[in-house]
Structure formats: C-alpha cells, structure tokens
Amino acid sequence: MASPESTSAAGADPLASEPALRGALDQLAKVHRLLVTSDYDGVLAPIVTDPARAFPLPAGIDALRSLAGLPSTTVALLSGRARADLAKLAELGPPVRLVGGHGAELTERLQLTDEQAALRERLATALAELVADYPGAWLEAKPASLVVHTRTAAPEVGAAARAAVHAGPGSWPGVALGTGKEVVELSVVSANKGTALAALRTETGADAVLFLGDDVTDENAFAVLGDADVGVKVGPGETRAGHRVADPPAAVAVLEFLREQRSGAVAGRS
Numbered sequence: 289m290a291s292p293e294s295t296s297a298a299g300a301d302p303l304a305s306e307p308a309l310r311g312a313l314d315q316l317a318k319v320h321r322l323l324v325t326s327d328y329d330g331v332l333a334p335i336v337t338d339p340a341r342a343f344p345l346p347a348g349i350d351a352l353r354s355l356a357g358l359p360s361t362t363v364a365l366l367s368g369r370a371r372a373d374l375a376k377l378a379e380l381g382p383p384v385r386l387v388g389g390h391g392a393e394l395t396e397r398l399q400l401t402d403e404q405a406a407l408r409e410r411l412a413t414a415l416a417e418l419v420a421d422y423p424g425a426w427l428e429a430k431p432a433s434l435v436v437h438t439r440t441a442a443p444e445v446g447a448a449a450r451a452a453v454h455a456g457p458g459s460w461p462g463v464a465l466g467t468g469k470e471v472v473e474l475s476v477v478s479a480n481k482g483t484a485l486a487a488l489r490t491e492t493g494a495d496a497v498l499f500l501g502d503d504v505t506d507e508n509a510f511a512v513l514g515d516a517d518v519g520v521k522v523g524p525g526e527t528r529a530g531h532r533v534a535d536p537p538a539a540v541a542v543l544e545f546l547r548e549q550r551s552g553a554v555a556g557r558s
C-alpha cells in the first residue's frame with residue numbers, strides 16, 4: 289500500500305526520495321510487452337475550475353508519445369472524459385489509445401440502446417431543473433452520462449446539490465452513480481476503469497502494466513493490478529495503489545523516468 293505522505297517539493301526531483309518506486313519502474317521497463325496507462329484530470333492535467341481549460345503538462349504528453357513509439361509498448365489514457373474531449377485537450381491520438389467515459393468508450397463507437405438514450409434524455413431534463421436550485425452548480429453532458437459539477441458552488445450548496453442528486457435521479461433504475469472531485473456522475477452505461485484496463489491488458493497481451501490515477505474512480509483500475517504491475521496514486525487520499533506521488537509534475541516525472549528506462553531496455557534487445 290502507498291504511504292499516506294506526499295513526496296515532491298518544488299524544484300526537487302520528485303522521484304529522488306522514492307527508491308521503491310524507481311526500482312519498480314526499472315523492473316517494469318524490462319518486461320517484453322508493456323502497457324502504460326494513465327488517468328487525465330489530476331494526473332496529466334492539474335485540477336482547475338473550468339474543465340474546458342484543464343490543459344496537460346506538455347512534458348507528460350511528450351513522454352507518453354515517446355513511450356508509444358517504442359517497440360512492444362502500448363500507451364492508453366483511461367479517463368472519465370468523453371473521448372472527443374480528451375483527444376482535443378491532450379492533443380493525443382493513435383498510436384496512443386484514448387478510452388473515455390470511465391471505459392464506456394473503450395471501442396471506437398459508443399452506441400446507446402434506445403432505452404439508454406431515452407434514460408439519458410430524462411436525466412438531462414431532471415438534472416437541469418435540479419442544478420438550477422443550487423447556485424454555482426452546473427451540468428456537463430457526455431456521450432453516456434451527465435455530470436453535476438459543484439466546484440464553483442459554495443461548499444454547503446455543493447454538498448446539498450450532491451445529496452439531492454443521490455436521493456433523486458441518482459437512485460433511478462438503470463442509472464450508474466459515480467462520485468469524483470466535486471462531481472457526481474450519472475451514467476446510463478455501466479463501465480469502470482478496472483474492466484477497461486483488464487480488457488486492454490488482454491487485447492495487448494501485456495506482461496505488466498503501469499497505471500497512474502488520482503480520484504476515487506481510479507481505484508477500480510488499481511484494484512485489477514497484480515504483482516508485476518505498478519500503480520501510482522497521485523495526491524492525497526486512501527488508495528489501493530502500491531506507490532504515491534504528490535502531484536501532476538511528479539506524475540510526469542514517473543513517465544519520464546519510465547521512458548528513459550524503457551528506451552534503454554528495448555535498445556538492449558536488438
């Protein structure tokens with residue numbers, strides 16, 4: 289289990305005081321087929337008030353692009369975002385795999401059934417009426433879900449809005465309720481990052497996996513990691529991950545270190 293302490297200090301190498309994490313990444317870099325996966329918000333992009341302005345740290349995107357260009361190495365983002373939104377913000381595309389909707393958008397086209405589409409419409413109407421009663425709360429629409437955001441509401445207003453969502457539309461049959469950082473998400477598709485990660489592992493035949501995540505929904509992915517894999521929790525909070533770093537710059541340092549080790553390992557094979 290990861291230590292509850294955060295590790296990085298401004299200007300310092302965030303991995304300098306993490307010998308266990310460095311060792312685990314060093315081992316990971318040597319496997320034949322490697323799957324590198326990461327969450328987006330709170331890992332590659334610092335958390336901000338406006339989700340449309342959650343831009344990634346460029347060095348993290350560079351590291352992912354380089355890793356994706358190495359032999360026997362697959363890179364995927366596993367995000368709660370809509371895939372189209374993720375592609376635009378992260379400026380990533382093939383060969384990097386983009387999995388949106390917490391795994392609901394694992395394949396190229398997400399096709400809702402008529403029943404799911406009708407439920408999503410009913411949710412959109414009910415939630416638009418609900419958020420109007422809570423100043424500062426607002427609604428984000430995604431292909432399979434609706435998200436009530438409360439970061440811009442007063443804390444007590446946000447808490448009341450989230451409670452109303454749980455007690456109201458969140459309890460409807462067929463609705464999968466999820467919580468995250470100042471958000472409640474209502475999905476008409478039951479998906480999570482754990483099943484998505486397991487599917488990617490099978491598809492790629494990966495011998496080992498790296499996953500970085502910061503939020504409650506990322507715990508489903510940490511839960512499917514095995515002994516050969518490396519899970520890194522970014523920031524505070526309870527986690528099943530084996531390692532922890534403090535913040536997105538430290539998450540980028542993890543990816544840069546892995547890029548260096550993996551480049552050396554694959555070069556040594558030829």
Ligand SMILES: O=P(O)(O)OC[C@H]1O[C@H](O[C@H]2O[C@H](CO)[C@@H](O)[C@H](O)[C@H]2O)[C@H](O)[C@@H](O)[C@@H]1O
Nearest residue numbers: 328329335336337339342367368369469470471
């Ligand atoms: O799985 P992720 O890639 O981490 O996406 C999770 C959610 O991210 C976005 O919301 C979060 O980030 C926003 C921008 O920093 C922040 O304002 C919000 O409070 C956070 O919850 C996104 O808007 C959601 O749709 C994603 O599910």
